[in-house]
Amino acid sequence: MASSHAADHGRRNFLQLAGYGLGVAVLAAAPARARAQTTTSPLKIGMVGAGRMGGALGALFVKAGHPVMFSSRHPENLKDLTTRLGPLAQAGPVEQAVAFGDVVVMVVPYAALEEIGKTHGRVLATKPLVMDVCNPIARRDGDDVVKWVNEQGGAGLASAKLLPGARIVRAFNGISYRRVGGIAHRPGGLVGVPIAGDDPKAIALAEGIIRGIGFEPVLVGGLAMGKHLLPGTPLAEEHTPAEIRQIAAGLH
Numbered sequence: 303m304a305s306s307h308a309a310d311h312g313r314r315n316f317l318q319l320a321g322y323g324l325g326v327a328v329l330a331a332a333p334a335r336a337r338a339q340t341t342t343s344p345l346k347i348g349m350v351g352a353g354r355m356g357g358a359l360g361a362l363f364v365k366a367g368h369p370v371m372f373s374s375r376h377p378e379n380l381k382d383l384t385t386r387l388g389p390l391a392q393a394g395p396v397e398q399a400v401a402f403g404d405v406v407v408m409v410v411p412y413a414a415l416e417e418i419g420k421t422h423g424r425v426l427a428t429k430p431l432v433m434d435v436c437n438p439i440a441r442r443d444g445d446d447v448v449k450w451v452n453e454q455g456g457a458g459l460a461s462a463k464l465l466p467g468a469r470i471v472r473a474f475n476g477i478s479y480r481r482v483g484g485i486a487h488r489p490g491g492l493v494g495v496p497i498a499g500d501d502p503k504a505i506a507l508a509e510g511i512i513r514g515i516g517f518e519p520v521l522v523g524g525l526a527m528g529k530h531l532l533p534g535t536p537l538a539e540e541h542t543p544a545e546i547r548q549i550a551a552g553l554h
Contacts, residue, residue: 344368345511348403350396350418352380355435355479356409362486362515363407364390373399397422405431405511408465412438412457413447415464427467431504433511434461434472437532458498458528471499471508473519475531476538485540486516494520494543496550498527518543522550 344367349360352372360370364387372380373396380393400406400422406429410418415436419426426432438451438460454460458472473495474482485493495517499505505521512519520543522530527550530537536549 345404346371346402348399348401348406349373349409350399350406351409352383352393353409355474355482356407357383358479358482359407359409359435359474359515360391361387361483363511364388366511366514366516368511368514371399371402400425403429405429405433405507407433407435409435411442412436412451413443415461419464419466423465423467426465430469431507431511432465432468432470433474433508434458434465434470434528435474436461437475439533452529455526456529457532458525461528462500462525469499469501469504470525471497471501471504472525472528472531473497473508473512475528476533476535477540481540488516491542492516492518494518494541494546496520496522496531496537496546498522498525498531500524520546520550522546523554527553 347360347363347368347370349356349370349372352360352374356372360372363370367390369390370387370392372383372391372393374380375396377393377395384391384393394402396418406426408415408418436457438448438457440448451457451460454463457475458470461470461472462468477485477495495512497505497508497512497519499508499521509519509521522537530550530553532538537546537553541549
């Protein structure tokens with residue numbers, strides 16, 4: 303495993319630079335041109351978590367041409383999912399998915415992040431992007447977890463502590479798994495996806511991936527803004543990009 307990571311080091315560096323270049327090009331372009339940017343080069347994506355949201359998002363990544371490895375504690379149960387999605391989809395244990403991905407997407411119960419950080423933190427810190435789709439929910443994760451997250455300044459800053467060194471961008475935290483597939487590539491104007499992150503290259507890479515699956519990413523700020531992306535908050539509802547920018551401006 304260690305030799306595999308070393309062999310991929312150059313590829314990851316290239317991806318970081320390529321993602322950053324994409325972001326600069328988008329920011330420099332006119333708004334209409336930015337909205338027209340809907341594709342990015344195929345990237346291997348490791349999905350840590352293959353539940354309802356993980357499966358829905360992973361399906362969009364596959365449809366956009368990205369090879370995807372889904373993972374769970376019981377990857378043998380994911381055969382139906384990978385068969386349905388075709389040759390770009392495969393399944394394996396979490397360790398394998400983390401090693402596989404040029405980009406890693408975290409879609410697990412928030413309470414699981416601590417152990418994931420302890421077990422896979424060093425590898426995650428080498429990735430150009432860790433997309434954090436995890437939300438602390440009391441009825442699932444427990445009141446103590448939610449209390450701790452709030453004490454850290456909210457989800458985002460808490461995720462950074464649980465996954466030290468990872469280049470985290472929070473995204474898709476408020477869109478239901480029931481809706482995400484149906485509203486991708488919405489005719490007449492893309493649905494906005496508020497994102498929060500501190501690393502410019504990771505943000506640029508996330509923006510390209512999100513556009514490629516049919517949404518318009520809107521950077522609302524650093525990871526400290528992650529607390530505003532939770533379900534039940536104004537930014538978590540389905541909005542146009544312009545509406546997201548207006549709401550976010552009132553939160554700063």
